[in-house]
Amino acid sequence: MENILEVKNLSVGFDIDENFYYALNNINLSFEKAKIHALAGESGCGKSVFINTILNLLPKNAKVKSGEINFLNQNLLNFSQDKMRNIRGTLISLIPQDPFMSLNPLYTIENQLLEVRALENKTKNEALEIIKTSLEKTRIKNIDTVLKSYPHELSGGMKQRIIISMALISNSELILADEPTTALDASISNSILDLISELKNEGKTVILITHDLSIVSNYCDSVTIMYLGDVVESTKSNILFKNPLHPYTKALLGALPDKRGKKLENIKGQISPITEIIEGCKFHPRCNCAMDICKKQKPVLKLNNETFCACHLIEESKH
Ligand code: SF4
Secondary structure, eight states: OOEEEEEEEEEEEEEETTEEEEEEEEEEEEEETTOEEEEEOSTTSSHHHHHHHHTTOOOTTEEEEEEEEEETTEEGGGSOHHHHHHHBTTTEEEEOSOGGGGSOTTSOHHHHHHTOGGGTTSOHHHHHHHHHHHHHHTTOSSHHHHHTOOGGGSOHHHHHHHHHHHHHHHTOSEEEEESTTTTSOHHHHHHHHHHHHHGGGGTOEEEEEESOHHHHHHHOSEEEEEETTEEEEEEEHHHHHHSOOSHHHHHHHHTSOOTTOOOOOOOSSOOOOTTSOOOSOTTGGGOTTOOHHHHHSOOOOEEETTEEEOOTTOOOOOO
16 A cells, blocks of 8 residues: 555644635545545535645645645655745646636637646657547547637536646546536536546545535545545545444434435534634534533544544444
């Protein structure tokens, strides 16, 4: 098992009104090469802060307080902005929520694909050959017409295919997909997710951000559940769906539509803003199993069989 990315003790926060608030707390995660890894949780859990920290694209009021992000055995946090600019779009690519934001409305698709850094030293004919091969892989039809089109002439699904093609042309090792189907019609979401999950067959590693656990069950090898900047559960996705441990994970699963017509369960309350300091387990105001200790003492991540879980209900397994 080879890890492409190892995150150690990563803590990140924001200066807000002269105070500092943590958005990620001491995150430790490893990502195995050529797998699809999910980061899941409600909005505000820290998923997007996590991938923006990897890409060094945090806003000005953010600070990385501690940690390492070791990508191919080099700590990205030691890289200058110039060095990171070279890594983004080459070794690491982003598939954003809204593909329109990533394409320049003033240039044809062909001109934008010819700009991909990996094609710099190719002749135009060689570059077009590579571009067409990658468009075929993303199952784009009428390739010649698409190449001459401007982004506004294409559907959202087609634009997302173009972004995935860019990642293929760049030969990126790591692809960060930030809720890549949120802006798309449900009818084409599955075909885009199929394409993203096939990237592992090309040796790519994908970190897929989602709030939808049904996507995790269908497409992902491993899953990490986050809550207010903490990892609360992390395991292989087949294990999570057979035996979820954390009450937050169970609540997310209970809120999934059920084919047997079972009533959906709401998670009580709402996720707090990061400016609200919650003592003990941050999920305790919403947890149906909360005990006295949960209000006072923060649970630490423990390994229980093959699952890391942070909850006072869960015992560490003895090996
Ligand atoms: Fe619920 Fe307590 Fe576990 Fe937190 S530590 S999830 S409050 S039981």
